Amino acid sequence: MSELVETVPSVPPPSLAEPRPRVAAALADDAQLIEACRRGEARAMEVLYHQYKRRVFGMAHRIVGASDAEEVAQEVFVRIFRALERFRGDSALSTWIYRLTVNASLSHLAKRGRRHEVGDDSLGELPAPPALERDHGLAARIEAGLAQLPPGYRAILVLHDVEGLSHEECAQILECRVGTCKSQLHKARARMREILGPDIHGERGGKDRA
Amino acid sequence: MSCEDVRPRLTGYLDGELDADRGSVVRGHLRECAACRQVATDEAALRDGLRQLPHVDPPPSLWAGVQARLAEAEVADARRPAWRRALTRWLPSAPRFAAGTLVAATAVGVLWWRSQRGPDGDVATQPEPTAIATAPTTPRMSQTHVVVASDRGEPDVTADLAGEAGRVTASYGDAAEELLALAGEVRGQWTEEQRTAFDARVAELRGTIASAADGHPRQRAWRDLIRYLQNAVVRDEIAFAGGGQ
DSSP, rough: HHHHHGGGGSSSOOGGGGGOOOOOOOOOHHHHHHHHTTTEEEEEEEHHHHHHHHHHHHHHHHHHHHHHHHHHHHHHHHHHHHHGGGGSSOOOOOHHHHHHHHHHHHHHHHHHHHSSSSOGGGGSOOOOOOGGGSOHHHHHHHHHHOOOHHHHHHHHHIOOOOOOOHHHHHHHHHTHHHHHHHHHHHHHHHEEEEHHHHGGGGHHHHHHHO | HHHHHHHHHHHHHTTTTTTHHHHHHHHHHHHHHHHHHHHHHHHHHHHHHHTTTOOOOTTTTHHHHHHHHHHHHHHHHHSHHHHHHHHHHGGHHHHHHHHHHHHHHHHHHHHHHHTTTTTSOBBOOOOTTHHHTTSSSSSSSHHHHHHHHHOOOOOTTTTHHHHHHHHHHHHHHHHHHHHHHHHHHHGGGOOOOHHHHHHHHHHHHHHHHHSOOTHHHHHHHHHHHHHHHHHHHHHHEEEETTTTT
C-alpha cells in the first residue's frame, strides 16, 4: 500500500499544474490598434503583425505542416487586414484571429485533400546531413505525432495544450459547445497516446516500460 | 468507480477542472488501479510535452509576403470596375436586402392586386403583376454608379499601387541575399556533393524567378528560393548543434 501511495504523486495533481500563459490582449489596447489599422496606419499594421505572427504562423505550421505554413499565414494576415473593417468586437481580437487561422488552415488542407503533412519537398533536394537522423527528443516526437492526427484533433490540441487557451476560448474559435471541445480534447490526447506509445516518456521511459 | 468511468474524466482531472469531490474519487481510483495510473501518467507527460513545445518563428520573408499580397489585392480592387466594388460592399448585407426587397415586392403586389379588384371582388382584366413581383433584386444605385464612375475620368491610382507591389516584391530579393550570405558562411561545413547540389538548385530557382510572370507567380518563385535557403541554413545549424556530425 505504501508503494501505491508513493507512486500516485507522480501524476501531477491539479494544484501543481503550471499557470497557463494567457494570450488575450487587453481589450482597450486591441481597440486602439484596430482603429489605427482601420485608418490604414502602416505602423499599427506592423505592430498587429508582430503581436500575432508567432501565434498565426505556429498554428498554421502545426496544422498544415512546414511547407505550406508561410502561404497559409500570409493568407490569414491578408484576411485580417482586409476584414478588420468588419470586425465587430463580438469576441476578443485574439479569438477572431485564431478562428481565421484555424479556418484558413483547415480549408487549405481540404483543398489539398491531404490529411497530414507529408514533408517539405525541397528538403529532399539537399543531401541530408547525418545529424537529421538523430532523435531530437520528446518535442520532435510530439511534433511528428501531431502530424499524424486528423486535422480537427490537431487544431484542438494546439489551441488548448500548446497555446494554452481555455475550453471557452477554444469553443468560441472552433464554433462548438464547451462540452464538445472537452470531449474532442480527450479523444485527441487519447489518439496521441496511441501514436506515441512508450515514446511518450522518451527513450529511457520506453525502455523501462518495455 | 470503474476504469470506464474514470478514463473519460482523466483529462479534466489532470487539467484541474474537476471539483474537489470528483477529483478525490478519481485520485482514489488512481491509487488502486495501476492501468489507469499509467494512462494518467502518459497523458500528463503528453500534456506537459505539448505545453513545452518551442515557439515556431515565422520566416523573415513572411511580412514582405503579406505586404505584397495586400498590395496585389489593392491593385486588383483599384482595377475592378466601380459597380463590382459597390457590389462587394453591398454583398455582406445582401441577405437582409434581399429579404427586404421580397417583403416590399410582395406588399406592392398585394396592394396592386387589391386595387385591380372590381367591386364584386373579381380581378380586373389588367396586365399580369409579374413585372412588379420580379422586381430587380440588385440595387439600382450600383448600376447608376457604373455610368458616373466610368465617365468621370478619375486619375489612375493603379499605377502607384502596381509600383508599390513591385517595391514590396523587391524585399524578397533582400531576404534571399541575406540568406545566401548566411549559407555562404556555413557552406564550408558541407560536403562537395552538398555544395554542388546547393549551387545547382539555387541557380535553377533563380531561373524560375527570372522566367516567372510578374505578380503572384514571381513572388511564389521568390518564396520557393527563400524557403530552400532557409532549409539549407537551418539544416546546417542542426548539424552544428549535434557537434557538426
